[in-house]
Each structure stands twice: as structure tokens, then as C-alpha cells.
Amino acid sequence: MIELWCRPQHEPPTNVRIGDGVARELAGDSAGRAVFALVDDSVALSHADLLPPSWTVFRARAGETLKSLTQAETVLRAMAAAGIDRKGLLVAIGGGTIGDVGGLCAALYLRGIECWQAPTTMMAMVDSAVGGKTAVNLPEGKNLVGAVHPPARVYVDPSLLDGLPEAEFKSGLAEAIKVGIGLDAALFAILERDQQAVQSRNRAAVIRVIERALAAKCAVVESDLREDGPRRLLNLGHTLGHALEAHGNYTKPHGLCVGRGLHVALDVATKIGAISRADAERCAALLLRYGHALTPLPALRQLWPFIARDKKSEQGSLHFVVPTGIGRSRVEALPHHRLQGLIEGL
Numbered sequence: 001m002i003e004l005w006c007r008p009q010h011e012p013p014t015n016v017r018i019g020d021g022v023a024r025e026l027a028g029d030s031a032g033r034a035v036f037a038l039v040d041d042s043v044a045l046s047h048a049d050l051l052p053p054s055w056t057v058f059r060a061r062a063g064e065t066l067k068s069l070t071q072a073e074t075v076l077r078a079m080a081a082a083g084i085d086r087k088g089l090l091v092a093i094g095g096g097t098i099g100d101v102g103g104l105c106a107a108l109y110l111r112g113i114e115c116w117q118a119p120t121t122m123m124a125m126v127d128s129a130v131g132g133k134t135a136v137n138l139p140e141g142k143n144l145v146g147a148v149h150p151p152a153r154v155y156v157d158p159s160l161l162d163g164l165p166e167a168e169f170k171s172g173l174a175e176a177i178k179v180g181i182g183l184d185a186a187l188f189a190i191l192e193r194d195q196q197a198v199q200s201r202n203r204a205a206v207i208r209v210i211e212r213a214l215a216a217k218c219a220v221v222e223s224d225l226r227e228d229g230p231r232r233l234l235n236l237g238h239t240l241g242h243a244l245e246a247h248g249n250y251t252k253p254h255g256l257c258v259g260r261g262l263h264v265a266l267d268v269a270t271k272i273g274a275i276s277r278a279d280a281e282r283c284a285a286l287l288l289r290y291g292h293a294l295t296p297l298p299a300l301r302q303l304w305p306f307i308a309r310d311k312k313s314e315q316g317s318l319h320f321v322v323p324t325g326i327g328r329s330r331v332e333a334l335p336h337h338r339l340q341g342l343i344e345g346l
């Protein structure tokens with residue numbers, strides 16, 4: 001078992017355990033507490049053994065449709081009906097959508113109760129379960145309503161990935177590739193070197209990627225929990241990624257949109273001279289090797305309304321993250337008209 005700690009300023013730390021079978025420790029670790037578990041429907045079926053009879057289990061259909069205020073209210077009311085009090089615990093078992101809604105409900109209920117995360121998708125294991133960002137969507141855009149509420153514990157059990165569909169595995173890997181490109185050259189090298197092992201889900205290779213991606217994320221979150229500075233770098237590929245998701249009415253997996261958004265970020269970085277052509281080509285090649293193709297983008301006039309509403313947009317400029325080398329990136333404040341010019345025709 002690998003143990004990491006994420007210690008954001010002014011917040012209790014998050015204990016992250018990574019290893020086969022760690023999710024089996026949930027029941028014992030929570031013994032004696034009132035537990036409300038928000039569980040992905042498909043996982044509740046295939047891993048019913050993780051859910052002790054003493055827990056209140058709320059099964060939910062995962063996906064972006066779960067990330068709405070209406071669905072969050074349903075969960076909150078179920079928590080109240082179950083009599084969860086301030087010492088109660090919300091355990092989110094599922095992918096990023098379950099974790100985001102579960103985390104938000106834990107943040108809101110009685111002004112905040114403890115949250116544990118047990119991620120079951122690659123997306124949630126390499127990224128969303130750690131860091132404390134929680135959110136639901138509005139029709140106007142992605143993640144527009146949320147809270148920062150770091151989990152006290154995260155149980156990353158790669159054996160839960162066994163039944164995960166290939167497209168979801170590939171989607172989750174996009175966030176690890178993002179970290180490799182933007183923050184961690186060593187992770188980039190691992191992804192290049194171990195591509196076959198990772199894609200065939202060799203357990204040791206997958207754990208190496210998860211550990212590296214989470215360690216990089218923890219380091220960023222520790223220095224900037226609320227995204228005033230370095231945490232913005234984690235948005236690499238997400239300006240276009242979120243716009244593509246919203247434009248597609250949230251029917252496309254998040255990571256596939258991020259993968260396309262990473263290509264755009266590389267193109268923008270190349271156009272403004274932030275990255276060498278050789279490094280940009282190496283990053284794009286890694287994306288292509290992991291199946292993130294240069295699919296045609298919708299017309300800019302269709303995408304732009306979603307880009308302009310991005311959370312990273314302030315006073316006519318957008319904080320756009322550009323890669324500057326392998327494992328390096330920076331935030332560029334780009335006026336809207338300049339960004340339009342850079343994206344037009346890609």
C-alpha cells in the first residue's frame with residue numbers, strides 16, 4: 001500500500017491510500033459512525049460486498065446528469081431523512097460525477113460534514129477524488145456551482161477498475177497525460193515508456209501513474225487550495241474541454257474533451273511561441289498514442305459562448321494555460337479577441 005498526504009493550508013489533511021484491496025478497509029475504518037454512502041449504481045451491483053448493512057446507501061446513476069442542483073437536493077434530503085448529524089460521514093464511491101456531487105453535499109449539509117472518497121474510475125483515481133473541488137453544472141456551463149471541501153480520506157483501489165469500460169479508462173488517462181505535459185516530466189516519461197503496460201492495465205504500471213499524478217496534484221493543492229495561483233495549471237486543456245462538453249450537452253466523456261482541449265492548448269502555445277515545436281510535437285504524439293485524436297472542432301462561433309463563460313474568464317481576458325515544455329506550463333491572460341484569433345481555424 002502506498003500512502004500520500006495532501007495538506008492544504010487552513011484545512012485538515014487528506015490521507016490517500018493507494019493499493020489493491022484498500023477499499024475493503026472502508027467498513028472497518030468507519031465502524032461506529034453514521035455513514036451515508038453515495039454509490040455509483042453499477043459499482044453498488046458489482047461490489048456490494050464493500051457496503052456494510054449499517055450504512056445508509058444511496059445508489060445513483062452516474063454521469064453529468066447527476067451533477068445538477070436538483071439531484072444534489074435529492075441526495076441532501078436523503079441525508080436528512082437518514083438522520084445524519086454533524087459527526088456523520090459521507091462516503092462517495094464512484095467516478096468523478098459521484099465524487100463531485102457527494103463532496104458538494106458533504107460541504108453543504110449542516111454547513112459541512114466529513115467526506116471520504118473511494119474512486120472507481122481512472123478519472124477519479126488520478127484526479128478528481130483528491131483536492132477538494134466539488135461542483136454541479138448549470139445549463140449555462142460546467143461546474144458553475146460548487147464548494148471547496150477536501151476529503152479526509154481517499155481510498156484508491158485499482159482492483160475496482162477491472163470492469164471499467166475501455167472508453168472510460170482512456171478518458172481518465174487524459175488527466176494523467178495533462179499532469180505529465182503540464183507539471184511532471186517524470187510522469188510524462190513513464191507514460192511514454194510504459195504505454196503498452198498502462199493501456200493493458202498492468203496493475204503495477206497503473207499504480208505508478210496514479211501515484212505520480214496524485215502526488216503532483218497534492219503538491220499543487222497544498223500550495224493553492226482555492227485556485228488563486230498554481231492550481232490554475234491543473235486547468236490545462238480544460239478551457240476547450242469544458243466548452244466541448246457543454247456544447248455537446250454533456251454527452252461526451254469529460255476526459256475525451258480534455259484530450260482534445262490539450263491538443264488545442266499545444267497549438268495555442270506553439271502559435272504564441274510558449275513551447276518549442278519539438279516539445280509540442282512530442283506532447284501531441286503522446287496524446288495520439290493514447291487514442292486522443294485531432295477530431296474536428298465545432299465552429300468557433302458555436303463554441304465561443306461556452307468558452308467566454310468559463311470560470312477562468314475575468315474582465316475580457318481568459319486565464320488560458322499553455323504548456324511551455326515537457327512537464328511545464330504557465331498561465332497566459334489572453335484577451336478574448338486574441339484567443340479567438342488563436343483558436344480560429346484549428
Ligand SMILES: NC(=O)c1ccc[n+]([C@@H]2O[C@H](COP(=O)([O-])OP(=O)(O)OC[C@H]3O[C@@H](n4cnc5c(N)ncnc54)[C@H](O)[C@@H]3O)[C@@H](O)[C@H]2O)c1
Pocket residue numbers: 040041042043061062063064067094095096097098100120121122123124127128129130131132133134135143160161162163164165168171172175253254255
Ligand atoms: N473535482 C475535481 O477536481 C475533478 C477533476 C476532474 C474531473 N472532475 C469531474 O469528474 C467527472 C468525470 O468523472 P468520470 O469520468 O469518473 O465520470 P463518471 O462518474 O460519470 O463515470 C463514468 C462511467 O463509468 C461508470 N463506472 C464508474 N466506476 C465504474 C467501475 N468501477 N466499473 C464499471 N463502470 C464504472 C459510471 O457508472 C459511468 O457510467 C466530470 O464531471 C468532471 O468534471 C472533477
